[in-house]
Amino acid sequence: MKRLKAILMLVVAMMLMSSATMKAQNKREFRGAWIQCVNGQYLGKSTQQIQAMLTRQLDELQKDGVNAIIFQVRAECDALYKSDLEPWSKFLTGVQGKAPSPYWDPLQWMIEQCHNRGMELHAWINPYRAKHSVTSYEQVSPKNIVKRRPDLCFQYGKLTLLNPGLQAAADYICEVAVDIVSRYDVDGFHIDDYFYPYPEAGRQIPDLQLFRQQSRGMRNIGDWRRDNVSRFVKQLSESIHAVKPWVKFGVSPFGIYRNKRTDPNGSETFGLQNYDDLYADVLLWVNNGWIDYCVPQIYWEIGNRAADYKTLITWWNKHAGNRPLYIGEDIERTAKFADPVNPRSHQLPAKHRLHQQMNNVKGTVLWYAQTAADNVGNIGHTLRNNYWKYPALPPSMPFLDNKAPKGVKGLKLMWTEKGPLLVWKAPKASKKKWGDQVNRFAIYRFEKGAKVNLNDVSALQAVTYDNFYRIPYVSGKKYVYVVTALDRVGNESKGKKKKISF
Numbered sequence: 001m002k003r004l005k006a007i008l009m010l011v012v013a014m015m016l017m018s019s020a021t022m023k024a025q026n027k028r029e030f031r032g033a034w035i036q037c038v039n040g041q042y043l044g045k046s047t048q049q050i051q052a053m054l055t056r057q058l059d060e061l062q063k064d065g066v067n068a069i070i071f072q073v074r075a076e077c078d079a080l081y082k083s084d085l086e087p088w089s090k091f092l093t094g095v096q097g098k099a100p101s102p103y104w105d106p107l108q109w110m111i112e113q114c115h116n117r118g119m120e121l122h123a124w125i126n127p128y129r130a131k132h133s134v135t136s137y138e139q140v141s142p143k144n145i146v147k148r149r150p151d152l153c154f155q156y157g158k159l160t161l162l163n164p165g166l167q168a169a170a171d172y173i174c175e176v177a178v179d180i181v182s183r184y185d186v187d188g189f190h191i192d193d194y195f196y197p198y199p200e201a202g203r204q205i206p207d208l209q210l211f212r213q214q215s216r217g218m219r220n221i222g223d224w225r226r227d228n229v230s231r232f233v234k235q236l237s238e239s240i241h242a243v244k245p246w247v248k249f250g251v252s253p254f255g256i257y258r259n260k261r262t263d264p265n266g267s268e269t270f271g272l273q274n275y276d277d278l279y280a281d282v283l284l285w286v287n288n289g290w291i292d293y294c295v296p297q298i299y300w301e302i303g304n305r306a307a308d309y310k311t312l313i314t315w316w317n318k319h320a321g322n323r324p325l326y327i328g329e330d331i332e333r334t335a336k337f338a339d340p341v342n343p344r345s346h347q348l349p350a351k352h353r354l355h356q357q358m359n360n361v362k363g364t365v366l367w368y369a370q371t372a373a374d375n376v377g378n379i380g381h382t383l384r385n386n387y388w389k390y391p392a393l394p395p396s397m398p399f400l401d402n403k404a405p406k407g408v409k410g411l412k413l414m415w416t417e418k419g420p421l422l423v424w425k426a427p428k429a430s431k432k433k434w435g436d437q438v439n440r441f442a443i444y445r446f447e448k449g450a451k452v453n454l455n456d457v458s459a460l461q462a463v464t465y466d467n468f469y470r471i472p473y474v475s476g477k478k479y480v481y482v483v484t485a486l487d488r489v490g491n492e493s494k495g496k497k498k499k500i501s502f
Helices: 002-023 047-064 106-116 167-183 208-213 221-243 274-278 282-287 309-319 331-336 348-357 369-373 376-387
Strands: 030-035 068-074 120-125 129-131 153-156 159-162 188-191 248-251 325-330 361-367 409-416 419-425 438-447 460-464 468-470 478-487 496-501
Touching: 030 047, 030 369, 047 106, 047 369, 047 376, 068 106, 068 188, 106 120, 120 167, 159 167, 167 188, 167 221, 208 221, 221 248, 221 282, 309 325, 309 348, 309 361, 325 331, 331 348, 331 369, 331 376, 348 376, 361 369, 369 376, 409 496, 419 478, 419 496, 460 468
Parallel strands: 030 068, 030 361, 068 120, 120 188, 188 248, 325 361
Antiparallel strands: 129 159, 153 159, 409 419, 419 468, 438 460, 438 478, 478 496
16 A cells, blocks of 8 residues: 555656656757867868768757757858858868868758758857967968958957947948848857957957057047947848848847946946946847847856856846847756756756746857757756656747748648658748748647647657658547748747547
8 A cells, every 4th residue: 555655646746747847848949059170179070070070969969858949050261062252161170271171061061960950040240250379370371361351350369350430340241141141041140258358368459450440439448449339230130031021030148247346237247347347238139129138147147256157147137128039058067067956966957947937038049059969967868868858849020920820731641651741731821921921841640539739748749841741650549730831030830630540
C-alpha cells in the first residue's frame, strides 16, 4: 500500500512538472543562437569539414528547440558570401581575399540548411569595424575599403573603423546591406554592439576636427557622435525595408544602456554604458521604430555586483518594450554560476523564470551556438527536454504586417516508401503584395476527440519551409492533423484539418 501511494505521488509530481513545463513555454518565441566567425572555428578546415561542423551544430540546435540562427557574414569589411564589394574573409579561408576551395557560399548554404530545419536565418554584420585587431595591415586585401578608401576610416589602437561621422561611410555600409538583402533570402538582418570603439584608457577618438567642421549645430561632441550612429541606424533600417519590407532588422547592443549614477532612469549597475561610451542611443532607436527587435547582451550572472542579471532584464523589460525584446544569454556563464536560491543548480532555471515574468521579453539568443550544441552545463539538453521542448512560431511584428495569409489548400495524406506523408499547396498570393506571400507552415497534431486548440503549445509538431511533412506511423492511433500557413513576418492563417487513422 505504501509503495502504491509512493508511485501515485511520483506520477502526480511528474504530471505537475509536465504541466508547469508546458505553461512555461510560449507559442511565439524567438529562440536564437549566434554563430560567429571571429573565434577562428573555420580556420585550417576544408569546405567539407566546415560544412560537417556546422551541420552538427545545426542538428543539435534544432533538437534544442532553436528556431533562428544569427550568422556572422562580415567581421571586418569582408565577406562570408560572394561579394563584388568586399573581399572574402580571412576568418573563412585564412587569407583575406582568397575564395574558399572547393568553392562554396557559406551564407547561401546556411540559408538552405536553416530553412531545411524550419529555422530563420539572420545575416549578421559588424557595421563599422574595417580591420580587426588580430589582422595586420599587410593581411588586408587591396579590395578592402581600408586600402581603397582610407579617407573613410580612422585608427583607434589596433583597430581600423569606418568613421561614423562621415555620411559616405554610412552610405557604404548601407550599400553592403542592400547587396546582401537583395541577393539572399535572409529572414533577418542583424548588427552587433560595436559602434564607436570600446574605450581604451588614455586613447582619444580622432574625430575632433571633423566635429568642428560638421557639427550640424551641436556643441557637444558626445551628442554629435550619438546622432551620427542614430542617423546611420535609421538609414540602414530604411535601406533594408526598401528592398524587402519583411526582413527583420535587429540590433544586439551591450547590456547596459546607462548607469543610475549617470542618469536617474538608468539601471542600478556600474559598467560601461551604451549611451555614454559607445554613443549608441538604443532606446531612441526602439522608441522610434527604427529597429524591429532588440537583443541586449546581458551576459552576466544573477548576483553580479557590477551588472546583476535580474536588475538588467527588469530594466530592459521596462524601457525597451516598443519593439520585441530578446535577451542575449551567455551559456558558459549561466552554467558556471550557481542559482543564489538553489546552490545545487546552475542559473538557467532562475533566468528562465525571470523571462516568464517579463511581459515584454519575447525570446532569447544564445551566446554562442557551439556551446549549446556541445551541451555545456547540460543547458542544451535542458532546453530540448524542458523549456524549449515544443517548437515555437516567431514573435508577432504587427508594425511590419498584421494581416494573416490565406490557408493552405489540397491537404492530403500520401503513403510513400518511407511512410505516411502530409502534403498541401500554398495559397495563391499576388506577387505585388508581399504581405500575402507564404513561405513556411506550422503542423499541429491532436488526439482523436481532443479539442483542436492552436494555442496548445504541446500540439505544435513542427515549422517547415516545405509543403510536405513526414508524420510518424503509430499503429492503432487516430489523430487530427492541422496545417496553417505563415507569411514572411510570421502571421498565421486559419488551420486546415485532416483526420488520420493508422
